[in-house]
Amino acid sequence: MKEDFRFGKRHGAFLFVMLMLAAIPFMGEPFYVRLASRILIYGLCALSLDLILGYGGMVSLGHAAFLGVGAYTTGILFHNGVQSAWIVWSAAVGISGAAALVIGAISLRTTGVYFIMITLAFAQMIFYFCASLEAYGGDDGMAMWSRNTFGGGLDLDSPVRLYYLILVALAVAFFLSRRLVDSRFGRVIRGIRENEGRMRSIGYPTFQYKLVLFVISGAAAGFAGVLLANLNGYISPALIHWTRSGEILVMVILGGMGTLIGPILGAACLLLAEEILSGFTQHWMIFLGPLLILVVLFGRGGLVGLATRGRYRG
């Protein structure tokens, strides 16, 4: 079985979607570019959660913590005069990865409901910590009036340029995740989700594998936080609130756990629904709630499950 590349339907579909997304700025409507940017960033964040949730079987209710750590690192460095993307982004990814290492090392000793509770607790701790940073806006958060720069005149102040960067980042993350879940590491992770005890008895130190996956996931969410800070130009504790973690969780479940495209679809659906429904009423959740219940009841496997009924999902 040689690893030869064949251009198949999946690649065609992928290329088509990428072209469609790349065309959005040509609609000449800044509002759409901004909305699409937001969707893609949350898609990246949801994708990173799905690695631990859908593939690893770990239900984390604190994923917004890593989004927040990434965004706060960006904001704090900005307020200390550091704007270089090279420095800020590596620092943000490194710090959110380190946070995931600490949180994971403790919470992965538990499973099920306890794991949900402990990840939630850690996220709330980070929430209150950030809200108490008086030097950085406390409860109100902080503004970031210019975006990170790459040096040599290459900056991200153009929303279109930022959008394309986000699009490329998501495409790269998608590709890397594909490799990851199909790799030997990914196979071990899926084995752990199915039957952790059996994995131990055939010789895998399962805790180590789960921890490494948790760190990868946290670091990726941290990077989504960096992008979000750059997009919004504003960083506040609301990013880390547990309801945000809940929203990211909903995106994954709505789109389809254990698939790579599902979380991105879920992010798109949730944010578009919010955008459209909130035009009619501020209680837009009233409409979204029943929709979510229907998808969970009848569409096992989320939107992707509905679309591919009975066929292989990957």
Add this chain to the structure above:
Amino acid sequence: MADALLSVKGATKWFGALAATDGVGLDLYPGEIHALIGPNGAGKTTLIHQITGELTPDEGSIHFRGRDITRLPVHRRAGLGLARTYQITNIFEGFSVLENVSLAVQARSGHSFRFWRRAATIRELYEPGMAVLDLVGLADWADRPAASLSHGDQRKVAIAMALAMNPEVLLLDEPLAGMGPRSARDLIEVLDGLRGTHALLLVEHDMDAVFSLADRISVLVYGRIIASGRPEAIREDQAVMEAYLGEGEEAVGALETVLEKGTTCSH
């Protein structure tokens, strides 16, 4: 006799006030098939759990190749060459048959912090996997989802997984349970073929299989080994007969049938 490969000394495990195993001593020598028999609830599975590390004995010790492994975690023991199968079929149902076995091959081929190459394309994983599937007669089913196999074939997958770990010691907890007569015969042949290259600790209720396969038999009753020796000796042991008399008609009948067959099924 050569040194024991696996040696259990005085293993005692308490569940509340009940000693599930009560000072059990047992030696497993290289290349032998050692059957562990006894009535239900005698502590056979509890003993296997202690050998694999899923339970830790309250007293006593377990040595593997002369090394004390009493406190070693499950995955480390597996890495040293201890493989087991479960009484209840315990495989990865969402994986293909070959993936199940390759996962076990992968466990013994260094760490798996490898993120790039696609696991399904790695020859060093699927070739040994196919070889083991060939051995248990499942090669034609390699790409089927494990969940789609019959009960008997799923049990063979479990044994193939254990074999794919390339172990020195195989702990088989009722491998024949729930298998049709034909599958059972095939499997007995496979197990027989492992004699000499693997040490087997075989927990089994099928007395025909036990007496035809075992080089030695130990009898566990209420957490204690009441007899241990060659099949001929066990067949004539008074204490064993009495222990099985308390088991009800069926078990006694099964044992008696075997005992009457005399030397025909011993090796």
